Amino acid sequence: MVARPDRDEDRIALALNLELSRARPGAWARIELRNRPAGRVVLLALRGWLDRAAVARLGRTLDDLGERGIEQLLLDCSQVRHIDYRTVPALVEALTRFENRAGGFVVCGLSSYLRDLFRLAGCEPRLRCWPSAADLLAVPAGFAAGRERAS
Numbered sequence: 756m757v758a759r760p761d762r763d764e765d766r767i768a769l770a771l772n773l774e775l776s777r778a779r780p781g782a783w784a785r786i787e788l789r790n791r792p793a794g795r796v797v798l799l800a801l802r803g804w805l806d807r808a809a810v811a812r813l814g815r816t817l818d819d820l821g822e823r824g825i826e827q828l829l830l831d832c833s834q835v836r837h838i839d840y841r842t843v844p845a846l847v848e849a850l851t852r853f854e855n856r857a858g859g860f861v862v863c864g865l866s867s868y869l870r871d872l873f874r875l876a877g878c879e880p881r882l883r884c885w886p887s888a889a890d891l892l893a894v895p896a897g898f899a900a901g902r903e904r905a906s
Contacts, residue, residue, distance in 0.1 A: 766790070773816065775801075776809035780836075784813065786820075789892075794826030794858070798888055802834040810842040814849035821857035828853060831888040833864025843876035851881070863888035 768788045775782040782803035789796045797820055805813070820828065830850070838846070850860050863885045865873070873879040885891045 773812075775812045776803070776806055778806060778808065780804050782806070782809035782835075784816065786816075788825075795824060796827040796829065796892075797825045798829045798831060798892070800831040800834065800888070804836055805838040805842065805846070807839060807842050810838070810846050810849075814845060814852075817849045817853045818856075821853045824857065826858035828858070828860040829863055829885075829888045829891060830860060831863045832869060833866075833887070835866075835869060838869060838872055840872045840876050843873055843878050847873075847876075847878040847881050859883070861885050861891060863891060 766789070768790050770785065770787045773784045773786060775784055780803055782801065782805050784802070785798075785800045787798040787800075789798065799816075799820075801813070803809075817828070828850075850862075854860055860883065862882050864887055865882075865884055870879060870884075873882060
């Protein structure tokens with residue numbers, strides 16, 4: 756039996772898993788494309804430890820998504836355990852390139868520890884954060900468009 760979503764915007768049009776780093780302990784991403792009334796939204800859920808190689812691959816992935824007409828990006832960091840603080844500026848720069856090319860982004864699920872790493876790298880003011888990607892996806896389209904920070 757397959758559960759059907761209550762609304763069309765709950766449907767995932769495409770999902771794929773991406774290995775970002777083979778080094779121990781490793782990093783992965785799950786990319787879910789959703790066609791919503793407000794446009795095409797990608798939920799990019801990260802998992803593991805983000806090292807230099809993982810951030811570089813993530814940056815290329817964000818560039819590819821920006822070239823494919825994605826209007827909104829939700830970067831879910833709730834399963835990220837660590838990020839090398841020296842790579843944080845490169846990650847934020849990739850997010851900024853995405854925003855300049857395609858649309859907006861929101862970083863979801865940052866723990867206090869990860870926020871401290873962004874702050875240490877001097878990049879926290881450049882982020883738009885939301886506590887949870889699931890909560891943001893449940894918000895009616897356009898509701899959070901004007902919110903800069905909700906945490």
